[in-house]
Amino acid sequence: MLVFLLKSTACLVIFLAFYKLVLEKESIHQFKRFFLLGALITSFLIPAVVFTEYVEMAQQTTQTTSPITGQISDTVTGQVVTEEPYFDWEIGLWMVYVLGVIGFGVRFLRNLAQITLRIRKNPKFKENFITRVLLRQSLPPHTFFNYIFLNQKQFEEKHIPQEVILHEETHAKQRHSLDILLIELAQVILWFNPIIYLFKSSIKLNHEFLADRAVIKGSNDHHSQYQNTILSYLSHGSFEQYQSTGIANAINYSSIKKRFTVMKTNTSRKSFVLRSLLVLPLTALLLLGFSETEKVPVVKNVGSETSIYPKSSNLNAVESLSPRSIELAGLVVDSETLLPLENATILGNDGQILSKTDNRGYYTVELEVSNPGEIYFDFSVVKEGYNSIAQKEHWGDLQGNISSAMYFAMRQKKSSAKELSSLVTNPKNLDYETILTSYNQVKEDFEFHKKMDEAKKGNQNIFMQVEGQYYLVSDSWIKLNSKDDLVMVDGKTLLPAFKLNKTIKRNQITGMTPLEKGQGAGFAIYTVSAQKAIDFIEIYINNNGKLLFQGKIVPLEDLKQTLSKVNEHLSFDQRKKIVRSVIHVEAKTPKDVIQQVDKILAEYGAATINIVGPETSPQSSASREEMKEYNALAKKYNEMDRNHMYIQKQEVMRLKEIYGKMSKKQQEDAEPFPNFPPPPPAPDAPEPPKNVSDTEYASNQIQKIIDTNDPYDVVGGNIAQPASPIAPTNVNDINIYNPSSPPAPPEPKSPMEHIKEMAAKGATFMHNGKEITAKEAIKVLENNKSINIDTRGSDSGKPIVKLSTEPIVIEN
Template identity: 40%
Template sequence: MLLFLAKFTACLAIFLLFYKLLLEKESMHHFKRAYLLGALVASLLIPAIVLTEYVAIPTNTDLLGATTQEGNPVLTEAVSKIHTEKMNWETLLWSIYLFGVALFGIRFLLHLGHLWWRIRKNPKLRTRFTTRVLLIPQLPPHTFFSYIFLNKTAYETDQIPQEVLLHEETHAKEWHSLDIVLVELAQILLWFNPLIYLLKSAIKLNHEFLADSAVVKTDTTISKYQHLLLSFLTKASENHHLSIKIANAIVYSSTRAERSRSIKKRFTVMKTNTSKKSIVLKSTLLIPLVALLLFGFSQRKIETKETDGIIKDINIEITEDGQFFINNHYTAISDLAERAKEVNEGLEPYFLKNYVHATILYHESQYQLIPVVQGQLERLGISNITHVSDRTRGILNQKRFSPSIYDGKTLMEARQIRREKVLSEMNGVDNEDLPMEIIWLEVKSEHQFLYEDEKLSLTEVFEKIKSTYNPKNSSTNYEVQLYSEGILKSDFLNEVNSKLREIGIKRITAFSDQFIMPEKDFKNQVEITPETIFVESNKIGFSNKNSQKTKKLQTSATREEMKEYNALAKKYNEMDRNRMVVKNKEIKRLKELYGKMSKKQQADAEPFPNFPPPPPAPTAPEPPKNVSDTEYASNQIEHIIDTQDPYDATNISLNSIRPNIPESPVPITTKLNIQKTHLLPPPPPEPISPVESIEKLAKEGADFMLNGTPISAEKAVEVVKNNDKINIDLRESSGEKPLVKLSVNPIHLKN
């Protein structure tokens, strides 16, 4: 309750501050009336709004069998004593609160009683919209709902100006008393909150703004009306009755100072004209204000929702007409990511990345939608994605969707399958240093690990591994694999590595989304080329040894680098491939720039040039027969001497022919200019395509087989056209016709 009241007070204070600073002096009175009432309602509702976040967690059966023990009698007695003291304080506070509610409730009823008595006991004059109650006492004019209370003598002698009557009629017609009753009821319940009194004063003052505005819109001059209002500040008009507290009076304040302040504000607002642009702008500011209050003062509740922890494959089908189905349920492209997430709701990102498999089955006419679907899946954290067309599936006689090894498995079963898979892959390699058993650790933080579903500290993990496996004295090699969804620092990994080595672990592997290493340890030793682009899922960073801040490694090319790459790539793409002159320096630069680009930059940039293969080395001339090596060498030297141009450049290294003579005391500088000439052999004739080869063999009457099954020539041509990765085996057969074997699997040739 105290928290609710604190939030209510904070919200109402912010609303009133906004009103005082931006709205009160503006002539948008009807909007301000709605704002003030809305501020009260919103301040009550916002703290009561509960924003519930559901977190799905796998069912943990280990916790179901937990039992409770009887409490300590001494502790129970102490808790009981504290609870009793708390109840005593609560009783006292509730008593004070209820006393205030009763007091203000009686006050409100007395005010209503006074008004009801005046209406009943005094003469009344009914008009079209209002009822005028004529009073004997000298009271200023005031209104309650449709009843206007006026002094009888002044009314009968026409001493009440028409401006005053119009002022009071405006209160009655616009039902201003309804606002007063609502805020009075709020005051009864929240009598202890001073902001309620400020809100009531603002509402009453705005009612006067509305009534003044109605009078000023007539033929009455502003100066005349202002003098009329000043007349109600004289001592003769100070005979106020308590009933005016819940009525709209032309001068509603109980003290002279307060009446003076309100009159000054009314005079100022009478002369103000707010533009429509200002009204729209200030009204628009309410949207972020309410949003901030809703975000800052509403309640947040996190509810756990147990799931069965079953891993399910995500099967997406793209039909010929572009419709999407996820696991046989139709979905729109805009909801694709959300529906895919619901298939494995509650799975942590680590399991989505390593265990969930997605298959995209698409119609050939909708192949352009594959990147869209794949991008949405990757943003969910799913990395195991395959896609296959309807036609290929039909040719290979495959099922629509083949389940993965993890489909339908629990998290524990999937972990075990993954462990066995890793072990089988490692045992298949002939290396005695590879581990025969893996110990899995999940890093929650640098001070907490998850080992066999048990949360342990770093020291406890080492002791557990040491006592369970005794790696130092065991004949089995062990590997520890660390998994973390957060950042792993090299210093922390070095500490873990050294301690695991001490207890006998042979190998340690770490998997993490981010890894931070000292700047001095970071070395870019891998040349990035289009053929050997280093692709990794982990984000690598480096830190300055003199600062705790970390910097991210550049993951994309700059604008200048993109401009340089596009210019070079365009230059080579426009060349004739058969007559292309390339420079080694520019090729290296192209590869370097291409490796820096992100996937999006690579897609938007010029295609990487298709360079021709380097020319083969020239064949050495064969020496003439029946000539000795000495004679052949002598003849070649004489031929070179006879035909050598003295101005020919040479590529001979000076170091390789330097004689063994003492070095000159004066250094000799030799500058050798070598002109590089790119000589390319004439291009070989283009080989015919596999489709043309199959068609030619079909015309020659060849026999065809697909995966060991005989097929027709037309079927063979269709298979090769639709699958550019099909393996073709064409060898001489024992029969008269050639035999062509097609296979989706590699073909092994036997000697």
């Protein structure tokens, strides 16, 4: 809201400055009238304009929905158990604003009531469409719609000049009161904005310009007599104490000097055309500068082998296409109000429109799957004024007609509510009535998310009471039995749940889990003080050089600042040791952008930076330095006697690497690749002597190794040759050089990465003996970091992953 008000105020200021500098002193009063009204309205429309730009990205994050916990009621709102009261400045400012609206609204209604009473209580008579109201008070002539208010005594004595009557009739004929009502209502709503008062002054002054011009055109005299008449009303002592005429147009409105100056002005047609045309580029610049641009990432799945097409493409006629199809239906609603959204668009990963919601928020999508194997498909839900939702699906190797219901709750750009989505598999059918019936449970889930989010606002509490039930809350939540339930913090401190808010803040939590009986507490909480959460950095760069980081499009120049907010609890030296990063690129991603991102990550302190992209060679040919290095190594080995070669493994690997980079022409021009002999066969393992125990034999072997200086006891150096080597059959003498110790083993995958990898392979998941989906398995792992995991193969070729809170017994 604040950004909107600042943008609208900036538009008002620029429009008003343009009016004051370019238009005010000109005689094009009708144009000026509509310019001021249009500028007032346009200043509040421009910040609300949203242009949609579709940006193709390599990949996008997926929205997920947390599981439903406990019984949910639609009638009770969340209550936060707070330890200390605090003042909410947002509520305080809203209270001040409402009081201002009430005050200015009462003033506006009082002026309307004052004019209405004057019309009712005073004599009046109608002439044509004008009604003249004769007042006993000594007020200056003024007009409201078609009512002209005149002093009764002066009117009957004919002391009111005809020019004044004509002036007021012009206000009535041109309906200037409509403009006044509009600006008065704007002043009630935006009473705190000083620019509104300046606009009001300019509009009322321009009304006087219009009425003055009508009087001058209808009078044979020039300006002097009419100007003297206006001055007489301003200088009349009895009128000075009755200047306030509320929302009416009065003859004695101020700025006389400007009125007299403009009376003598006559703008040429050429000047009018030029000045009016300047409004167009001014409006265009304001639209460009103060409107919003929504960048909608269109998901492009580089690694997917599944082709998805709209069912209307008549793909059955194409040879070798699978008859499998996907039918989706569901509802799209507002995440804050949960009311249906009309004209929300379902887009395929290529930006093609698959469906649009009707006025009930209902949509249907039918797709054909052309490729065999597991099904991968992406789509996004977009609507003007809302944040888009990108959905990435992997459904395994399903066959036939696959039906599912998917529900989406979209977040308005100005809203603090969250995007949500929910999947219901195998519905009875996909008509609106069935989808609406299934939505009742989904709606309860969405409603509870809203209540929990509302309860979390403005605090960092872990222990909360929502709908009369107690919860432990972080990014997810766990239902408690009572407020006295014991909670173990970081495996060493026991606290009743209701005391947690005094010792721990919600943003310190890295994990929560229920505990089994006999562990001294019912629940466990782990905090950043015991286990620092390390964020993995993953950046996607598309062919246009656009960056996607943490589900948001980040300009290259802002990447450094954005990264500074990631892993803030780690020092630079700590990041250099443990933070991993990956840059995902496409075939035509600009190299200079990749290099800049790589440099920014290095400056940030990433321990590893991996660049991942399509399987294309990053270099089409070897460089001059690499060719020189290759030729020197190849010549060295080509000149050796093949039966007496001294081979270094690093040099052989380097030869292969450079040779793989060469173009065909470079390979033809370079030294021939050396013809290395095959390695010698491994010697047979010695058989243990008979009539000797295993222990005695091992002891003898160790002593023999010590006595003969076995080559394999030298770690990290050259392998010493035995005194009497056995020559291989096809090689007379080969010395093998091992320059360094073996590389460290790769870092083991985390449980979450393992679960996601198994899900991608179509694994079957079991939780405490019950089969669950991959999404449910991920949720179980998120809620219980210490759960036991056992992965086995099966006869079907697909892995079976068992999750259990009990120890898993592995049977031989």
